[in-house]
Amino acid sequence: MRYIIIGAGAVGGSVGGRLAQAGHEVVLVARGTHLAALDEHGLRLRVPEGELTYRLAAVDGPGPLGELRADDVLVLAVKTQDTVSALQTWAQVPVAGGGSAAEQLPLVCLQNGVESGRLALRRFRQVYGVCVWLPSAFLEPGVVSAAGSPLTGVLHLGRLPHGTDDTARRIAADLSGARFEAPVVPDVARWQYAKLLANLGNALEAVSGPLDNEAAQALYARVRAEGEAVLDAAGIVYTSAEEQRAARGDKITLVPLDGAPRGGGSSWQSLTRGTGTIEADYLNGEIALLGRLHGVPTPLNELLQDLANRLASEHRAAGSMPVGELVRRAEEAEEAARRAG
Template sequence: MRYVIIGAGAVGGTIGGRLFDSGHDVVLVARGAHERVLRERGLRLELPDRTLRLPIPVAAGPDDLTPRRDDVLVLAVKTQDTAAVLSAWASYGDRPAVVCAQNGVENERLALRRFPDVHAMCVWLPSTHLEPGVVRAPCAPLSGMLHLGRYPSGADDTTRAIAADLNDSGFEAPVSDAVMAWKYAKLLGNLANAVEAVFGTLVHGAGEGPALDVARRAQAEGRAVLDAAGIAYTDDEQAARMRDGKLDVQPMGRRGLGSSWQSLMRGTGSIETDYLNGEIVLLGRRVGVPVPVNEELQRVAGLFAREGRRPGELTDRERAELLAV
């Protein structure tokens, strides 16, 4: 298989880099300064025990590649960019397999409109991309846990072949017939991403404080909505047991925060909150469950992205309104 990693940022760069380092055929798709640095110097992948400089082939888009029958398109862009990416790649090759290595639950629905062979990936992969050409993946002994299955359910030989390559490359990639239950569980965790972004502080893990309280209330709303909608999700304890002892974050200088925080730090002008907290808002409105915390997080995070604000630049009024919801 040749893995075409569309979006070679924190997640895509780590997956592509580790696959390439293990001898697999990989192409990184990137744009702007990141693309230029990757072409000139290769990918610098910083791991806890070593730093790799990887001369991975780079493409700017489908016109840069000659399609192969064994291509697997791995989507690792943010959800707000998925529709445009799928449109650009819709006529590429002979109906290649597509893997959605993304947060949220909307990407697979979008991909299935364009491609018949779609696989969902639940990504637990702490990583950071803040500098062109550089990705930091601080977990050990594995770089990440990547549950994989066909969308909407099941698994096939392609699923298992992809999982085998990932298991060979520094990941644990369990194959699941019900992978979306894992992705909905991850969605609940990702409701804290907007909190990290606007408060500018780590909220995943133990501790107390106003930001953590907001995150917990957002997640409580999320669970209430999924329960009311009859949507299955894996429980926190099962997920924690799967990751225990496998995804320990190692000290590697300053720790970066989640993907939404990174979007604000890079000044991308967009943020994925509409498809994380916004997914809960959408479902809440459908099933008649109020979700005021997620509504406010969606609104404020969107303002941060549009106004080019850095993480933590909450006004006193915005902070008070979030704490009072």
């Protein structure tokens, strides 16, 4: 199978690089200065064993590829806010032998949250979800870092909306030979919703910096509790912390990488790169949506969603709001919600 990585950033670049290292054919889809750097220097993948360089085909869209191949796997690794545009770009591309990509090819959603899978199912017949546990960073054009060892990541994989099939098992086998653990599960959404709860801290980290102090950790605990209350009210099942620990164990240990400070998670990286957008609408915003649908107040997640979007649109620096100020605003938001209720 040939893997077309649509969005060769932190996660997509790490998976694409490791698949190439394992001998698989990989095409990277990127844009702007990142695409120019991939063309000129190749993909520079910084991992615990050193910096590896892969000269891979790099394109800005399907045009240079012509017809897609019947053995292609489309790996969607853009941020969720870019999903609709990517689906529109790739869905109707013809496939050798007949039909379109949406009709003939598997689409793997290698993304945070749960919304991209729903969006993809509107266009594509074969959609696969992934619960992504992959510490990685993309801050410099052409350079991706993945600090995990001995495994680069753990990627639970399953067909959406539920189930497994031979295609999922073949993809998982390729990932398993490329320094990932890739369990095939019939209930991948259960893992994705658990990861969504963990990702509720992404906006907090982006707004006020690392969650390495008591005030930030206490606020994250309240944000997560709000998310759990919403999922419980909605009847959405998610894996427990114990099940997640049993699945990951000590399989991923972060190793300091020369010249590649981790810095922060995906939302922190979006602000640091000055992209102008952030995925908070599909993380904290997912909790806000479910809260409105099921009558559960979500003032903390709404606050983080709003602040993250403001910082992104104003091109503010990651961590620019002191955590004390954020805690004050959170308490005001909670008090306003209590009065309204």
